[in-house]
Amino acid sequence: MDKENETRRSIGARRNPASAEAILEAAEAVLAEAGHAGFSIEAVARRARAGKPTIYRWWPSKTALLLDVYQRQKRFAYPDTGNIEEDIAAFLHALLANWRNTASGPIFRSIIAEAQSDENAAKALAAYAADRRTQTGTMIERAKARGEVAADADPATIADLVSSFAWSHLLTGRLDANETKLKAVARLIAQGIEKKGDT
């Protein structure tokens, strides 16, 4: 915090980690305070007391910086309650709460927005989303192993459905969805994929 109240100088012919750090922190702060609209390289440079070229040297585009900032965000742990319906409900609850209470919500909104016009952002987002689906899919796999889920249910598809629901709430400013609704959705999906009792 106060270690950077003085001007940073070059530390020789190599990247200054303090600058990189300051820039990422500034980017996060700007995003949290001013949102995607106020997020500009200029604003980040001003806030980080860094030169614009320093930013451009290490991040080729606004999108690259956004993605880096997002990577720094901590992720929550996947719930494992032993019951798929409760798992899904807890997952949705934790995801929305995380987006609502940390800087990661605005950041992820920005990335999605950016991905609609920027090719690199689009690729990065697609890759990230696919990875998330796989991760979330393991939750379903576990339930399948427990015999809760029908054999023909595709974990990635189900994960897709769950996170799509979360995304649309993020993108339309509905992160404060009430608990009842989340539970209803969890039940709906759990019921939709449940193993029919050997009928």
Place this chain on the structure above:
Amino acid sequence: MDKENETRRSIGARRNPASAEAILEAAEAVLAEAGHAGFSIEAVARRARAGKPTIYRWWPSKTALLLDVYQRQKRFAYPDTGNIEEDIAAFLHALLANWRNTASGPIFRSIIAEAQSDENAAKALAAYAADRRTQTGTMIERAKARGEVAADADPATIADLVSSFAWSHLLTGRLDANETKLKAVARLIAQGIEKKGDT
């Protein structure tokens, strides 16, 4: 098209429909050719051979213009097959096809992107999405009336789940989702909301 190769004039103290038309057409063309990134009021004005103030007079923001363009594009009938699972599958299929095959897909992507930074866009999008959920909800209501759906299932929530799935495919460039996956999702949701007891 060629009926307006001359300069448009004022037609008195009221809106000139020819200008409105030209602006919407130009907006659509600019969006199609330059994408969301290249979409600016200036570019639209140039293309439409209209003055910037004329655009600002009738559309308070870039987003308002985008939404108008989207409304012009989207022509979409809700399916009614007499079976909720087929209805959902057909709905998803038609929606993704519409986004994929017309200009409406890129336009809607732009609107969502815009809504992440612009407050007015956010409001406009939220209102639009809520309206869509209600519309789509009627599909569920019909099924409920037919006795296909459990009494405690909330049509808006189910519509939300369905359209969220479509949105996330739009936003991550997966409009070419294969038929099997769409059918699987439709079955999953139909099963998740089906009326018990009749089994």
Place this chain on the structure above:
Amino acid sequence: MDKENETRRSIGARRNPASAEAILEAAEAVLAEAGHAGFSIEAVARRARAGKPTIYRWWPSKTALLLDVYQRQKRFAYPDTGNIEEDIAAFLHALLANWRNTASGPIFRSIIAEAQSDENAAKALAAYAADRRTQTGTMIERAKARGEVAADADPATIADLVSSFAWSHLLTGRLDANETKLKAVARLIAQGIEKKGDT
């Protein structure tokens, strides 16, 4: 004043004097309040509750309107004290006071400014200034008749010198020139043109 609180209507196929009057009054008021910078046809039309075309119909340009407004201004009487030095001093005093205390100062500034780019204004101003020089010249003629002034002194040139001095004070915001300075200038000129006592 209150005779025009209602919307003026056409009075048939002829100029409505009430409109002309309202426009000239509004122009004068706008000029007095906002100065040359804030003087626009739009502002005058708004203030006069008149349509812009009504103004353009009767005054082809901003300059024409300005000139008309200036013509409406009352002019002061030329002093005649029986002594040329006092006449000049009184003339300068009255002219500067008139410009300072009435709307005519800002208006005349505007006309001079306008005349620097507008050809018509330039012609009108040149004609007006020449006329003024002739008028003021009569003051000198009288003195000549009284034997105060040398025979070879050209009244128009002297009037030119006097009014130039006033103009430059108007144009550089020095209308509040102190009395002593005006008197000194009057004495200087009077001395410069005095009949040398038959020496």
Place this chain on the structure above:
Amino acid sequence: MDKENETRRSIGARRNPASAEAILEAAEAVLAEAGHAGFSIEAVARRARAGKPTIYRWWPSKTALLLDVYQRQKRFAYPDTGNIEEDIAAFLHALLANWRNTASGPIFRSIIAEAQSDENAAKALAAYAADRRTQTGTMIERAKARGEVAADADPATIADLVSSFAWSHLLTGRLDANETKLKAVARLIAQGIEKKGDT
């Protein structure tokens, strides 16, 4: 001239003299070609192939730019003939000739016009005019030292009278005043301020 047919670049974190030069040249050219009415920052920027912000960075207002252009133009030596009447005549002659034969005349007209609406221009012009009066006043001071001028004559006031006469001729398109008239004015003023007693 042709050394800058390519785009100018930044030369680091300091003012690029080539840009300043190009802007001043462009401003002069625009003024010469389009006159005061067609003189806009946009036009200058276009012509100079410079960005508008570059102009605004160094010249806070249109007038500041105009004044700079005027300073570049005006090269003017004060006459010193050893006789005040001849000095004044030569000064007037040289000043009007300079305004008539170089671009400085139209430019100064523009500045005066601008000063009638723009507050900053007014201040800049007032300061400039006061400085000129002081400069011209030294001509009178010299004559005073030679014993040509009465002790109570104020150099600044006399300079004011002389330059006012020149201004009014500039502003009303009378720069081609004949020599006789200028001489008459010079004699008038010289006579008006001459030291008495020595007669």
Place this chain on the structure above:
DNA sequence: GGGTAATCGAGACGGTACGTCGTGTCTTTCC
């Protein structure tokens, strides 16, 4: 006394310029 013609207010139209902001590139100076 009915039709015509010119007037009125209103305000939209295509434009141009305003002054500001952000973009990504460049160069110098300091470490």
Place this chain on the structure above:
DNA sequence: GGAAAGACACGACGTACCGTCTCGATTACCC
């Protein structure tokens, strides 16, 4: 050779006026 600093050309932003137009209504004049 990295870093801060900040100038550069560019172009979009949203606003204010420009001068022109077309409207619907309102009379006065002329046949």
